[in-house]
Amino acid sequence: MDIRDVELGAASAPVATAGSAPAVATVGVTKRFAGGVVANNRVSFEAKRGEVHALLGENGAGKTTLCNILTGLYKPDEGEVLVDGRPVRLHSPREAQAAGIFMVHQHLSLVDSLTVAENVVLGWSRQRGLGFSARQVEAEIGEVALRYRMHVDPRAKVWQLSLGERQRVDILKALYRGASILILDEPTTVLTPSETEQLFSSIREMVAGGSTVIFISHKLPEVLAIADRTTILRKGRSITTVDVADTDARQLARLMVGHEMSFDVVPRAADAASAPAPAPPVVLELDHVSAQGDFGTEALKDVSLTVHAGEILGIAGVAGNGQRELAEVVAGLRPFTRGTIRYAGKPVTPGDAREVIDRGVAYIPEDRMGTGVSPKLSVTENLILKSYRRGSPHAGPLLLMKQADAQAARLMERFDIRAPGPRTLVRQLSGGNVQKVVLARELSSQPRVVVAASPTRGLDVGATEYVRRVLVDAAKQGAGILLISEDLDEIVELSNRTAVLYEGRIVGVVDTARANYEQLGLMMAGAAS
Amino acid sequence: MNSDIAVAIAVSAIAYGTPLVLAGLGELLAERSGVLNLGVEGMMLMGAVTAFFTSQVMHGPGWAVLIVAVIAAGAAGAALALIHAFLSITIRVNQIVSGLALTIFAGVIGLSSYAGQVWNIGGQHGVHQLNKMDLFGLSGLPVVGPILFDQDAFVYLSWVLVVLVAYYLYRTRIGLYLRAVGESPRSADAMGINVTAYRYTHTVIGGFLAGLGGAYFTLAIAPIWTDGLTAGAGWIAIALVIFAFWRPDLLVVGAYLFGALSSLGFTLQANGVRLPAEFFSALPYLMTIVVLAGASTTLAKRRIGTPAALGVPYVREEA
Numbered sequence: 149m150d151i152r153d154v155e156l157g158a159a160s161a162p163v164a165t166a167g168s169a170p171a172v173a174t175v176g177v178t179k180r181f182a183g184g185v186v187a188n189n190r191v192s193f194e195a196k197r198g199e200v201h202a203l204l205g206e207n208g209a210g211k212t213t214l215c216n217i218l219t220g221l222y223k224p225d226e227g228e229v230l231v232d233g234r235p236v237r238l239h240s241p242r243e244a245q246a247a248g249i250f251m252v253h254q255h256l257s258l259v260d261s262l263t264v265a266e267n268v269v270l271g272w273s274r275q276r277g278l279g280f281s282a283r284q285v286e287a288e289i290g291e292v293a294l295r296y297r298m299h300v301d302p303r304a305k306v307w308q309l310s311l312g313e314r315q316r317v318d319i320l321k322a323l324y325r326g327a328s329i330l331i332l333d334e335p336t337t338v339l340t341p342s343e344t345e346q347l348f349s350s351i352r353e354m355v356a357g358g359s360t361v362i363f364i365s366h367k368l369p370e371v372l373a374i375a376d377r378t379t380i381l382r383k384g385r386s387i388t389t390v391d392v393a394d395t396d397a398r399q400l401a402r403l404m405v406g407h408e409m410s411f412d413v414v415p416r417a418a419d420a421a422s423a424p425a426p427a428p429p430v431v432l433e434l435d436h437v438s439a440q441g442d443f444g445t446e447a448l449k450d451v452s453l454t455v456h457a458g459e460i461l462g463i464a465g466v467a468g469n470g471q472r473e474l475a476e477v478v479a480g481l482r483p484f485t486r487g488t489i490r491y492a493g494k495p496v497t498p499g500d501a502r503e504v505i506d507r508g509v510a511y512i513p514e515d516r517m518g519t520g521v522s523p524k525l526s527v528t529e530n531l532i533l534k535s536y537r538r539g540s541p542h543a544g545p546l547l548l549m550k551q552a553d554a555q556a557a558r559l560m561e562r563f564d565i566r567a568p569g570p571r572t573l574v575r576q577l578s579g580g581n582v583q584k585v586v587l588a589r590e591l592s593s594q595p596r597v598v599v600a601a602s603p604t605r606g607l608d609v610g611a612t613e614y615v616r617r618v619l620v621d622a623a624k625q626g627a628g629i630l631l632i633s634e635d636l637d638e639i640v641e642l643s644n645r646t647a648v649l650y651e652g653r654i655v656g657v658v659d660t661a662r663a664n665y666e667q668l669g670l671m672m673a674g675a676a677s
Numbered sequence: 678m679n680s681d682i683a684v685a686i687a688v689s690a691i692a693y694g695t696p697l698v699l700a701g702l703g704e705l706l707a708e709r710s711g712v713l714n715l716g717v718e719g720m721m722l723m724g725a726v727t728a729f730f731t732s733q734v735m736h737g738p739g740w741a742v743l744i745v746a747v748i749a750a751g752a753a754g755a756a757l758a759l760i761h762a763f764l765s766i767t768i769r770v771n772q773i774v775s776g777l778a779l780t781i782f783a784g785v786i787g788l789s790s791y792a793g794q795v796w797n798i799g800g801q802h803g804v805h806q807l808n809k810m811d812l813f814g815l816s817g818l819p820v821v822g823p824i825l826f827d828q829d830a831f832v833y834l835s836w837v838l839v840v841l842v843a844y845y846l847y848r849t850r851i852g853l854y855l856r857a858v859g860e861s862p863r864s865a866d867a868m869g870i871n872v873t874a875y876r877y878t879h880t881v882i883g884g885f886l887a888g889l890g891g892a893y894f895t896l897a898i899a900p901i902w903t904d905g906l907t908a909g910a911g912w913i914a915i916a917l918v919i920f921a922f923w924r925p926d927l928l929v930v931g932a933y934l935f936g937a938l939s940s941l942g943f944t945l946q947a948n949g950v951r952l953p954a955e956f957f958s959a960l961p962y963l964m965t966i967v968v969l970a971g972a973s974t975t976l977a978k979r980r981i982g983t984p985a986a987l988g989v990p991y992v993r994e995e996a
Binding site: 240241242257258259260261262266269270271272280 | 848849850853854856857860861863864865867868869870982985
């Protein structure tokens with residue numbers, strides 16, 4: 149990837165506007181880590197009172213480091229942090245919290261077995277003394293919740309809550325403690341679209357009350373929807389700060405990546421083969437397939453689908469409507485209870501992953517780190533995991549690691565896996581590179597069927613674009629692709645046909661080119677077919 | 678069978694159950710902080726031998742001697758627990774290995790037996806003993822009198838401790854913090870709670886209570902010292918904590934149930950019921966196996982309140 153390292157503007161030096169100092173600002177903050185990594189390089193930005201300020205950047209751009217400095221976890225090597233225009237030294241999260249700065253992390257810091265109220269007063273309470281009155285805390289939380297329209301039952305145990313509700317608890321905790329500057333780290337990752345909408349209205353409530361919200365994201369539509377201004381970070385530097393009203397997705401993407409994104413020009417497989425050959429063969433066929441979920445309920449009900457060679461069939465739907473089970477059934481990881489699955493016309497034994505692999509099925513699982521790769525093994529080892537029975541270089545029972553490394557190095561080149569070497573542990577790679585390792589292993593053997601479950605979730609813009617292109621390429625080479633994704637944009641962009649999954653049933657299959665969002669949205673909500 | 682036998686069983690269930698209540702409460706506190714201490718048996722034996730030795734050699738009024746002996750026993754248990762705390766919290770040795778090592782080190786063929794020999798207390802008859810106290814003069818009441826109001830000070834102490842621990846866990850902020858430390862040390866740390874301090878404190882308090890439990894054997898149950906006289910009570914205490922789902926109220930129930938099993942053979946035989954003595958001696962251990970097997974089923978694991986971070990060393994991810 150060619151990234152022009154151009155400073156697009158030095159407008160980011162804080163200039164105190166007349167009258168009111170920014171609620172929080174950094175001036176020339178630099179943070180170096182052992183090994184010479186400069187995570188923040190003279191980063192300056194300022195967020196005003198009553199503003200939603202987005203920090204936008206790809207994974208590894210330095211957003212999280214910056215926030216760890218703001219919340220007192222890291223000490224900056226150079227530069228300073230200003231709160232209300234005054235320089236402050238923040239040596240611990242506690243000091244940051246005393247200054248009103250709170251952060252809601254992606255991995256929420258809640259204790260599952262405690263109640264919402266107990267979690268809120270953990271480590272800090274409005275009450276004095278040894279004891280605490282659960283009822284009083286519950287009332288106080290209810291008050292805060294009402295004010296910011298974040299409904300949650302203070303007496304519920306955290307493990308009973310959905311991820312979205314847990315996040316609400318974490319935010320409530322900060323508000324209860326008097327947060328005036330709230331940092332949200334990729335808050336929408338765990339949310340459904342309607343929960344995201346709720347979160348956004350709560351955020352508006354907070355800034356209307358004079359708080360400052362710092363919104364970390366790499367999702368452009370969200371930044372455009374919620375932020376007032378955004379500071380773009382790239383490779384540890386603050387590139388510029390722009391008013392969201394004066395910009396658009398294309399400009400932000402360019403600032404973020406440093407080069408023009410080929411956003412909507414990823415060619416659809418259908419466009420590439422605009423004169424479709426007469427009826428390409430069916431490579432994957434589900435015939436009235438039913439399967440059970442983890443808790444014995446019927447997660448897939450009478451699902452019938454066909455995927456043709458060279459086609460991408462998108463599976464749209466709100467999370468938890470049978471997507472995971474569908475992916476696992478097709479990949480042979482979950483037995484189906486009724487129906488038949490045929491790969492290239494031939495049926496398979498339910499739940500026999502090896503047989504499915506032998507039929508040429510590649511599987512890009514949703515759970516990248518757990519199912520996709522073995523994080524503590526090297527890139528080479530992960531790449532030969534699936535081919536140990538045949539393709540990998542061996543002499544009898546012994547693996548020839550030198551040759552395997554060489555093979556891995558070629559795949560790293562071909563799939564643009566950025567790692568110091570083939571012996572690097574996969575655990576040490578970024579999310580995008582981990583997914584490329586999965587792609588390299590799964591797609592290098594010319595699969596006939598590819599099952600891709602949320603293949604771009606959590607990836608930055610560059611990696612997302614890459615993964616999508618690789619999938620389209622695989623389709624062009626004749627593979628039939630089952631693309632399961634909660635990201636409707638992704639499905640509309642990539643797939644030839646879209647099937648909508650709702651409560652384990654296929655409510656409809658439409659030609660994507662002719663579908664519109666409203667229709668798909670209604671189908672996903674179970675309101676139309 | 679008549680109500681006399683039932684009362685006798687209840688009384689001896691409390692007698693045999695009291696060391697289990699004490700040691701169990703201690704282990705419960707340690708485990709709530711996330712530290713599994715399998716050294717309970719060793720700590721109890723050290724408590725037992727220390728208490729007995731102190732009560733034999735010290736001069737003074739009986740009550741003063743007994744108080745000092747009990748505190749010495751607690752201190753011996755606490756000292757051993759401190760070793761476990763250092764190994765498992767500071768240098769993060771596997772807690773199972775460290776706890777087992779502690780029991781072997783202090784146990785039947787280890788330190789406690791050695792101390793017994795050096796102090797030459799084997800075969801001596803105890804000078805001081807915890808006597809029954811007629812509480813509020815109510816010991817004469819039928820049935821409840823002998824059970825509730827005619828016990829020694831240790832039994833009353835154990836009841837107070839149960840209430841205190843329950844109150845502490847569920848009604849105080851530090852108790853809440855303790856539960857958080859055992860469930861999710863990372864979250865607790867992020868909230869500014871000192872995970873290491875909580876774990877050390879509760880492991881050491883746990884050792885102190887195990888020492889008290891041991892002292893009860895030599896000061897109340899039988900005023901003698903023999904090697905390994907706790908006979909596995911420490912292990913039963915550990916099983917009890919699981920049996921009680923880490924709740925002090927259920928722990929008392931379980932402890933007296935085990936106490937009843939331990940004394941059942943003795944009581945029944947004294948009352949003329951004939952069954953092999955070995956059968957009764959084996960009962961508590963059989964019960965322990967049943968309880969542990971039951972608690973290990975996945976169904977039980979899901980909901981019954983095992984501290985999520987139990988046995989897991991906490992490593993803060995530094996920058």
